[in-house]
Every structure is written in C-alpha cells, then in structure tokens.
Amino acid sequence: MTPDASDLLRWYDTHRRTLPWRSLPGQRPNPYAVWLSEIMLQQTTVKAVIAYYERFLTHYPTVQDLAAAPQEDVLYLWAGLGYYARARNLHACAKRVAELGQFPDTVEDLLKLPGIGAYTARAIAAIAFGRPVVPVDGNVERVTSRLFAIENPLPASRLLLAKQAALLNQSAEAQDHPSDFAQALFDLGATICTPRNPSCLTCPWRPSCLGHARGIASTLPRKAPKQARPTRYGVHFILLDTSERVLMRTRPEKGLLGGMDEFPGTEWHEAPWTEADAMHHAPTLGPWSLRGDVTHVFTHFTLKLMVYAKTLPAGHNAGIDPSFGAFRSTTRAALPGVMKKCLALAVTDMEKK
DNA sequence: AATTCGTGGTA
C-alpha cells in the first residue's frame, strides 16, 4: 500500500521545524530566501547553515544586491562553509537571475541555472512556487528506501529511489500542498526517520512502512563500500609583517578551494616533504620557526601540513616574488577552514603543546 | 559513470 500523504501532512502541521528560511504557514515564501537556503544546505547541516544564511541576508537582502557584489566578498562571507564551488555558482546564478528579473518558476528553467541540479530545482519549484514535484535529497532517499524496503545499495539505486519517491505525492492532498509535502519529507527524515535509531514508534507512516514491517528499516538505505581515503602532505609558510598583515595568495578559480585565499607553500603530495625540499617553496630565506602540524580531512583525502612562521623586520617586505602573494589583513581574507587552522597555529603561543 | 568537490558533529 502506498503511504497516505494526508498522514504525513497532518503530522507536519504539529511537528514542523521552525527555520529562518521558512515562511509562516499559509504565507508565500521569498524565492530568493528559498534558493539561498537550498544552496547552503547542500551536503551541509542545518546547524552549520543558519549563521551563514543570516549573514548573507544581512549583507545581501535581495538577489540584486548579491549579483552586484564582488566575488571576493561573496567568497569571504562563505569562507568556512565548504564546497566553495557553491559560492561561485551562487554568485553566477544571482547575476543570471538579476538579468532575468526574477527566479524561473519551473523545474526545467531552474535547471538551467548554475549550481542548481535535479534536487535543488525541484526543491525551489515545490517550496517557492508550489509545483507538485518531490525533491529527492538524502532524507527522501532514506525515507523512500525504508518505506518500500529497497535493498539495492546506493548510489546505483538512486534512479529507482527517485522513481519511487515520485509516487509519494500522487494524491490530491499532496498535489495541493507541494511546499508542505516536500518539507514534511525533510522533517520526517531529520527527526523521525533518522539514519541511526529511527523513531519508528512515533512515525506517521509506520503502518505502511515495509522496511519497518520486515525489521530492516534502520539498516536502510544500504550503501556501497567506500574506498579508503589517502593522505597527502604539504608545508605552508605564514609570513607576517610588523603591521600584523600576512602574506597570502589566491588559489586558481577551479578545483579544490577554488578562488579562496591561502598562505604560500608547497603542493600537496602523497609523500611527506623533507625540510630542505619544503624550504625551496618558502617566500623568503630562513630562519623559519616550526609552529606545528595541521591535520585536515577533506572528502577524498586527509591532508597533513607542517606550518612555519616568522615575522619580517620593518622594511624587509619588498622584493618578494608576487607568486607568493601580497601582504593583507587576514580579517578580510577568504580563508578556508584548513588555512584558518594554519593561522591559529602561527598566532598561538607555543605553551599549549 | 565515477570523481571531485569542505567542514563539523556524532557514536
């Protein structure tokens, strides 16, 4: 039996989460706010997003404000949230929407915008424009795999899960409330149908959940084993001047941490660097003070960095090759998390460790 | 189609 959308919507009426980007019941949400939140929430927890969301809305109240901003300002505000291609695409998308005059209101047209894929297009279409579509995110995949007891492992089962999820909103009740239905699925996945220890006893869809009936709900969705994460090594140099500015450069637009700022240093290789080889990449001759090491886990590799630092005497900051960057205040730099860790090592007293 | 993209929280 197909789960009854009315049961979920009734549950949502009393259990919906209050979130900054959500409009009050019955009120039409601001498409800009919906879009901004959806981009930030990609692979990112609600808790991490909230502060960034508020900051962006404060600096850029409208999509036109965001479109008019320099990209470096956008990356600075995004710094620390991760997946920086999202920030670059966010900016590009804002410019496009400003040209169009407004956000497209169909899945087809939303898909044409940078940073908007199959999920986000449907999320915006349903939540902001009331289109009767089901956005399939990790929550919906989990709920769907349990409802229908789909044991095929992800990611191969992704197409099947999307197909099954699309069956959930066929009732007239769901068709009439696309925004609530989509967000009800999110909230069910986030608070009841959780990855570990789901609260099946209080689930509005428990009677029709095949996974629960078979006692395998908590084991779904199954996932293909992931391959091991390799380790890479690098060395970075934090060079301060007497005005407490730091030598920094901007990474290339594409690829890892694209467009973000960093302290000069070596490439990140599979083998550790010897001190002699690393010093060949230093912006100045020694002596450098070894301030410690940083371990940072990216999605597909673990990075181990050695961090050297020193303060340049007044009048000695000329003649440094521009490829190492320029002296700037770190408070205005778009520093990713890993570089903030390096900076913390350089400015912290050695007594801690 | 499989990789490449961050970061912080949790068990």
Added chain:
DNA sequence: TTACCAAGAAT
C-alpha cells in the same frame, strides 16, 4: 579514533 553523516552539483 575511525568512520559515518549532512536539503548535491559539475564534469
């Protein structure tokens, strides 16, 4: 501590 996980997109 390691491993997994979170409102995925681009290539």
